[in-house]
Amino acid sequence: MGFILKFLLSAIITYVLAKFLPGTHLAGFSDAILLVLVLAVLNAVLKPILKILGFPITILTLGLFLLVINAVIVLLADWILPGFKVDGFLSALLFSVVLSLVTSVIDMVID
Numbered sequence: 001m002g003f004i005l006k007f008l009l010s011a012i013i014t015y016v017l018a019k020f021l022p023g024t025h026l027a028g029f030s031d032a033i034l035l036v037l038v039l040a041v042l043n044a045v046l047k048p049i050l051k052i053l054g055f056p057i058t059i060l061t062l063g064l065f066l067l068v069i070n071a072v073i074v075l076l077a078d079w080i081l082p083g084f085k086v087d088g089f090l091s092a093l094l095f096s097v098v099l100s101l102v103t104s105v106i107d108m109v110i111d
Contacts, residue, residue: 006110010036013102018084021098023091031083038077047073070096 011032018026026032050069051058058065071093078086086092 002110006107007036009106009110010103013106014099017095017098017102021091021095023087024095025085025087027083031081034081035077035084038080039073042073042076046076067093067097070100 011029014035015026015029015032018024018032026035047069050072051066054065054069071089074086074092074096075089078084078092086095
């Protein structure tokens with residue numbers, strides 16, 4: 001039950017963020033659900049590979065390169081989903097940071 005609640009809350013948060021943050025466009029709530037699924041798959045499959053490849057840069061930047069990896073994941077979701085558009089890298093970076101922060105707070109409240 002907790003998984004479904006977190007999934008639906010993540011979709012709602014994603015939908016609201018896409019409506020309020022500049023540079024992000026989401027067609028509807030069904031696209032928000034698809035976006036959460038695509039981001040989950042990309043984070044599970046591609047993010048560990050990108051972390052391993054970018055490990056030296058992550059060390060040099062004291063972990064700030066992980067923000068770039070998150071933005072790249074959002075840009076890939078933009079490329080995959082026709083109902084989700086991000087205007088550029090900075091918009092993807094802002095969207096990924098705010099989404100991560102709000103999702104972390106929701107995870108702390110629900111667990």
